[in-house]
Amino acid sequence: MVSRRKGPPIKVDAAKCTGCLICELRCSLRFEKAFNPSKAAIAIRRLVGGENEYEISFTDKCDNCGICARYCPNGALIRGKKRKEVV
Numbered sequence: 001m002v003s004r005r006k007g008p009p010i011k012v013d014a015a016k017c018t019g020c021l022i023c024e025l026r027c028s029l030r031f032e033k034a035f036n037p038s039k040a041a042i043a044i045r046r047l048v049g050g051e052n053e054y055e056i057s058f059t060d061k062c063d064n065c066g067i068c069a070r071y072c073p074n075g076a077l078i079r080g081k082k083r084k085e086v087v
């Protein structure tokens with residue numbers, strides 16, 4: 001799954017995520033030419049029981065283009081050498 005992704009991986013710090021969904025919107029804009037979060041290669045899900053805690057995951061469609069990281073306003077997504085998921 002991860003091996004299909006190209007380019008520097010996205011480092012994830014879910015603790016900084018506020019659930020703004022800008023990353024989903026920007027990613028879907030790239031793939032669909034429209035704002036449609038359900039078509040994004042990144043998924044932000046609020047954790048059950050956590051008021052402001054989110055899980056960040058990627059689908060196989062993600063190729064590490066870095067757009068989501070570029071537009072994340074909170075530093076929850078950073079292009080780096082090693083992808084690290086913090087849930």
Ligand code: SF4
Pocket residue numbers: 010026027030040041042058061062063064065066067068069
């Ligand atoms: S790196 Fe690119 S393809 Fe992957 S989730 Fe972010 S915007 Fe979408």
Ligand code: SF4
Pocket residue numbers: 016017018019020021022023024044056071072073074075076077
């Ligand atoms: S990862 Fe960044 S852009 Fe995406 S929902 Fe979280 S704070 Fe917003």
